[in-house]
Amino acid sequence: MDILVVLEDNRGSLHRMSKEAIVGAQKMGGSISVLAIGNNANGLANELSNIDISEVITVNHDLVSTYSADGYSEVVKQVIEAESPSTILIGHSYQTRDYIPRVSTKLDIPFIPDIISMENGLVKQILNSKLNATISAATDQKILSFQSSAFSEEAMMPGNCSSRSFNVDLDSSLVRSESEDPFQEAAADVDLESAELIISVGRGIEKEDNIPIVFELAKVMGAEVGASRPVVDSGWLPSFRQIGSSGQTVSPKLYLALGISGAIQHVVGMKGSKNILAINKDADAPIFEIADYAVIGDVLEIIPKLTETLKG
Numbered sequence: 617m618d619i620l621v622v623l624e625d626n627r628g629s630l631h632r633m634s635k636e637a638i639v640g641a642q643k644m645g646g647s648i649s650v651l652a653i654g655n656n657a658n659g660l661a662n663e664l665s666n667i668d669i670s671e672v673i674t675v676n677h678d679l680v681s682t683y684s685a686d687g688y689s690e691v692v693k694q695v696i697e698a699e700s701p702s703t704i705l706i707g708h709s710y711q712t713r714d715y716i717p718r719v720s721t722k723l724d725i726p727f728i729p730d731i732i733s734m735e736n737g738l739v740k741q742i743l744n745s746k747l748n749a750t751i752s753a754a755t756d757q758k759i760l761s762f763q764s765s766a767f768s769e770e771a772m773m774p775g776n777c778s779s780r781s782f783n784v785d786l787d788s789s790l791v792r793s794e795s796e797d798p799f800q801e802a803a804a805d806v807d808l809e810s811a812e813l814i815i816s817v818g819r820g821i822e823k824e825d826n827i828p829i830v831f832e833l834a835k836v837m838g839a840e841v842g843a844s845r846p847v848v849d850s851g852w853l854p855s856f857r858q859i860g861s862s863g864q865t866v867s868p869k870l871y872l873a874l875g876i877s878g879a880i881q882h883v884v885g886m887k888g889s890k891n892i893l894a895i896n897k898d899a900d901a902p903i904f905e906i907a908d909y910a911v912i913g914d915v916l917e918i919i920p921k922l923t924e925t926l927k928g
Contacts, residue, residue: 619648619704620703620705623652626807632867643767654676657674665777667773702756702758728740732762738750741884813839814872814886815833815837817843818873822875859886860884866886
């Protein structure tokens with residue numbers, strides 16, 4: 617086996633970042649197997665039945681029916697030991713950050729996280745995304761996680777694949793931790809990484825008292841609310857809503873940027889969005905350089921009118 621992609625279940629379907637990791641594996645070339653864990657492993661296998669990969673390996677054991685760091689790390693460890701892939705790929709999600717370092721430690725395999733490219737070596741962003749660094753592994757085996765939107769899920773190549781189950785050796789002494797279902801970094805019900813519609817607010821909202829009009833628009837649109845760092849630093853919104861190099865990286869179908877100037881630290885977290893609509897009263901705002909649609913105007917005037925129009 618050349619490549620093993622470890623999948624993540626997102627409320628009963630394949631996580632967007634798992635699809636992106638498969639695209640990354642297809643670009644690398646070679647034999648590709650994917651690993652699905654949990655009570656929905658067969659469902660994830662079915663989702664990939666028409667994708668160009670070698671096989672889907674499924675693991676469904678009572679002790680890993682839902683996510684736990686102990687259980688998943690032990691399963692991945694046993695599969696790697698049995699199958700000997702040269703490269704293990706996975707999307708850089710909250711869940712990945714929680715348990716993959718344990719796999720790295722158990723097997724003494726280097727884990728290189730948050731990769732953005734493989735075109736000229738393994739590339740990571742450093743110094744608050746101001747520089748790129750090329751990294752190499754000193755061992756034959758390596759574990760790589762990819763930053764959200766490093767690849768486009770729409771680029772998955774079609775084909776056919778088989779499926780087989782893998783028997784793991786687990787007992788309660790190995791699986792002692794439990795996680796909330798679904799796993800999240802914070803005790804909030806916001807998963808920006810999986811959201812298809814995001815309304816993100818910046819300093820153009822002017823003050824905390826104006827934040828509710830953003831949530832009203834989000835409710836009408838069925839969208840999640842994100843924020844730039846200045847809004848979070850001001851305490852107007854909690855940190856789990858922050859998008860950018862020091863927050864979350866997102867790739868929604870529509871990213872509505874309200875009063876966001878477009879500093880590079882924010883752009884690196886949302887530049888993979890399929891469509892970007894920016895509203896800003898500054899015609900020279902850098903956000904317009906990457907926006908698909910630009911509206912020059914005051915968000916405090918436009919948001920209420922847009923909300924009312926959508927309600928109608």
